[in-house]
Amino acid sequence: MALDVPRFRRGNGQSSSTEDPPAQTTQDPSFALPESGGTLARPEPVTGAPQRPEPEEPSTVGIGPYRLALRRLRRNKTAIFFAGLFVLIVVVCLLAPVYSKDIAKIAPNSTNVTGTVNGHNVVSTSGVPIGPQFGAHYFFGADEEGRDLAVRLLYGGRTSLLIGGVATVIILLFGTLVGLLAGYFRGIIDAILRPIMELIWSFPPVILGVAVGTALALGGIGPIKGNSVFIPALIIGVIYIPYLGKPIRGETLRLREMDFVDAARVQGMSPRRIMFSEILPNTMSTIIVFAPIMLANAILLEAYLSFLGAGVQPPNASWGTLISDGINYLDTTPTFALIPGAMLVLTVLSINVFGDGVRDALDPRAQVKIQT
Amino acid sequence: MARFAVRRFMSMLALLFATSVVVFGIFEIIPSYNPARAIAGRNANKTTVQEVSRKFGFDKPFYAQYANTMKLIFTGQIVDYQDQLNVVDQFKQKFPATLSLVIPAGIIWLIAAIVLGSVGALKAGKFADRALMVMAIVGVSIPVFLLAAVLLYLLAYKTSVFPNTGYVSLTSSPAQWAYHLILPWFSIALLSIGFYSRVLRGNILDMINQDFVRTARAKGLSQRDVFSRHVLRNSLMPIITLFGLDFATLLGGATLVTETVFNIPGIGQYEAAAIGNLDVPPILVGAMFTAFFVVIFGAFCDLFYALLDPRIRLSG
Numbered sequence: 001m002a003l004d005v006p007r008f009r010r011g012n013g014q015s016s017s018t019e020d021p022p023a024q025t026t027q028d029p030s031f032a033l034p035e036s037g038g039t040l041a042r043p044e045p046v047t048g049a050p051q052r053p054e055p056e057e058p059s060t061v062g063i064g065p066y067r068l069a070l071r072r073l074r075r076n077k078t079a080i081f082f083a084g085l086f087v088l089i090v091v092v093c094l095l096a097p098v099y100s101k102d103i104a105k106i107a108p109n110s111t112n113v114t115g116t117v118n119g120h121n122v123v124s125t126s127g128v129p130i131g132p133q134f135g136a137h138y139f140f141g142a143d144e145e146g147r148d149l150a151v152r153l154l155y156g157g158r159t160s161l162l163i164g165g166v167a168t169v170i171i172l173l174f175g176t177l178v179g180l181l182a183g184y185f186r187g188i189i190d191a192i193l194r195p196i197m198e199l200i201w202s203f204p205p206v207i208l209g210v211a212v213g214t215a216l217a218l219g220g221i222g223p224i225k226g227n228s229v230f231i232p233a234l235i236i237g238v239i240y241i242p243y244l245g246k247p248i249r250g251e252t253l254r255l256r257e258m259d260f261v262d263a264a265r266v267q268g269m270s271p272r273r274i275m276f277s278e279i280l281p282n283t284m285s286t287i288i289v290f291a292p293i294m295l296a297n298a299i300l301l302e303a304y305l306s307f308l309g310a311g312v313q314p315p316n317a318s319w320g321t322l323i324s325d326g327i328n329y330l331d332t333t334p335t336f337a338l339i340p341g342a343m344l345v346l347t348v349l350s351i352n353v354f355g356d357g358v359r360d361a362l363d364p365r366a367q368v369k370i371q372t
Numbered sequence: 373m374a375r376f377a378v379r380r381f382m383s384m385l386a387l388l389f390a391t392s393v394v395v396f397g398i399f400e401i402i403p404s405y406n407p408a409r410a411i412a413g414r415n416a417n418k419t420t421v422q423e424v425s426r427k428f429g430f431d432k433p434f435y436a437q438y439a440n441t442m443k444l445i446f447t448g449q450i451v452d453y454q455d456q457l458n459v460v461d462q463f464k465q466k467f468p469a470t471l472s473l474v475i476p477a478g479i480i481w482l483i484a485a486i487v488l489g490s491v492g493a494l495k496a497g498k499f500a501d502r503a504l505m506v507m508a509i510v511g512v513s514i515p516v517f518l519l520a521a522v523l524l525y526l527l528a529y530k531t532s533v534f535p536n537t538g539y540v541s542l543t544s545s546p547a548q549w550a551y552h553l554i555l556p557w558f559s560i561a562l563l564s565i566g567f568y569s570r571v572l573r574g575n576i577l578d579m580i581n582q583d584f585v586r587t588a589r590a591k592g593l594s595q596r597d598v599f600s601r602h603v604l605r606n607s608l609m610p611i612i613t614l615f616g617l618d619f620a621t622l623l624g625g626a627t628l629v630t631e632t633v634f635n636i637p638g639i640g641q642y643e644a645a646a647i648g649n650l651d652v653p654p655i656l657v658g659a660m661f662t663a664f665f666v667v668i669f670g671a672f673c674d675l676f677y678a679l680l681d682p683r684i685r686l687s688g
């Protein structure tokens with residue numbers, strides 16, 4: 001699907017019996033895997049680091065799995081670098097109002113079609129916006145209505161990140177909840193939740209998001225107005241719930257049959273307590289691995305929806321709408337589309353690389369394979 | 373086996389039904405949306421709007437409207453609100469352009485992934501392998517329309533190696549057809565190649581330890597024969613299955629943005645325009661069309677797996 005939509009690989013978690021048999025340690029020297037006492041080689045993460053022998057842990061006795069994972073993650077310099085880059089992007093975007101007020105001295109939505117900068121028209125007489133000036137005003141040039149692209153880039157980044165973040169929170173909360181409920185209670189609850197998840201899952205996210213997004217952009221939903229940025233956030237969140245809900249359901253189905261859950265039940269624990277204090281902690285590594293992937297995919301899907309006019313509505317900007325506007329000026333002012341595009345890719349890439357490092361560090365049983 | 377196939381078929385029908393209800397229902401819940409006004413035009417008076425509303429049955433309850441729309445779709449009589457054109461005819465007319473886009477793109481992507489995945493596995497841990505990993509992770513981080521814009525800028529506007537947009541049908545000029553479509557093909561294919569070759573690489577490394585590979589080597593086959601006839605052939609199966617699903621969803625995702633950027637008059641562009649106009653019939657038919665392909669390909673993959681693996685057949 002690399003083709004179209006940010007989405008998880010189908011086939012994972014869909015039917016547990018289709019999973020590949022565990023990989024065996026290779027004997028062929030040209031495919032040598034690190035051998036650690038003849039154990040089975042772990043399944044190779046799709047975008048994981050190439051196999052190379054890891055230095056022996058000094059001593060792992062008495063250290064919890066999460067602290068061990070953190071220790072491994074800290075050694076992964078690439079992951080740490082990209083995490084830093086992501087934090088930098090977030091901070092810069094949060095400073096958008098400061099840049100707008102104190103440096104560029106222009107509001108993100110104020111148009112300036114007839115103005116001039118450095119002796120040139122901001123928007124030429126034929127309607128072409130000016131390119132980068134690399135000064136306080138119009139650092140990255142203007143858009144077709146003479147708005148400052150650098151200011152809109154930062155505000156747009158704020159919007160994109162906010163939508164991604166809100167959607168990720170929705171996915172993590174409800175995906176986990178739906179998975180736990182369906183997996184633990186089975187029966188009628190599962191019979192209701194599972195087909196709904198299957199239905200959402202069977203739609204390509206872009207088609208579903210675009211249809212719902214267009215509809216809600218017109219009418220709004222409840223107290224939320226149609227042009228609110230929370231509408232795309234909500235839509236993206238709901239679309240991706242099954243992508244976490246299904247694997248959590250599968251894990252819950254497996255965990256509920258285990259002895260420690262029986263023990264809890266015999267002790268007289270309530271189902272709620274069993275779900276949240278016995279089963280939930282055991283699915284935590286899956287949830288942690290999913291979080292960055294969901295964030296990256298949510299930001300990407302927002303860009304797709306905004307590009308097609310079904311996401312962020314004008315006059316608000318997001319990276320998706322900026323690319324969409326800029327693509328009309330590709331021959332005259334290519335920076336208009338390519339600078340927001342570069343920001344988008346840099347952000348999503350840094351989340352993905354960091355997420356990959358987290359997955360390597362945790363190496364949970366659940367194999368997560370994503371693709372866009 | 374037959375029971376498994378029947379079960380899959382039934383759940384497929386249920387899913388298609390649910391799909392159509394959801395898409396239809398989405399547009400019903402918009403409070404300010406009135407299709408009759410869209411059809412009648414901006415300056416229509418109240419009686420005209422009411423007339424249109426009656427003619428199209430918008431005054432009827434939801435289930436009646438739904439039943440009527442489905443009847444029109446399956447008898448091929450559905451028309452769009454915007455231009456009153458037959459949607460099924462439009463789809464038939466625009467499908468060749470979309471197929472011209474996705475089929476060669478799929479072939480490029482699959483062949484490149486097979487070659488690169490094999491290289492990655494044979495050189496595991498070396499530079500080529502790491503480059504492939506970078507390509508995979510970058511590929512999942514770029515939206516198709518952005519890659520399309522970059523290619524368009526570099527190769528069409530800046531250097532004019534390729535035409536900037538447009539479409540020439542295969543029957544009128546095969547050379548021009550390919551010339552106009554090379555950039556769109558690569559926009560779609562490039563992003564997936566990294567991911568697919570990465571998956572294939574993993575499969576090959578798993579396969580290389582299997583007993584039958586050792587047997588093949590023990591009976592004296594050359595390395596090349598062992599690799600191409602045994603290892604690669606068996607490693608390809610999961611890739612082909614993934615590809616089936618991705619290819620189906622291509623119709624409802626990448627084509628929308630790629631055809632819009634490159635101005636290719638296919639189903640995707642038609643759909644994107646319908647979305648802009650809030651024209652329900654094309655969106656509805658398009659969504660059902662895509663869901664149909666996704667479900668069909670999914671069912672084929674399940675059947676394919678079930679044929680290979682008796683465990684699925686029994687538990688199915």
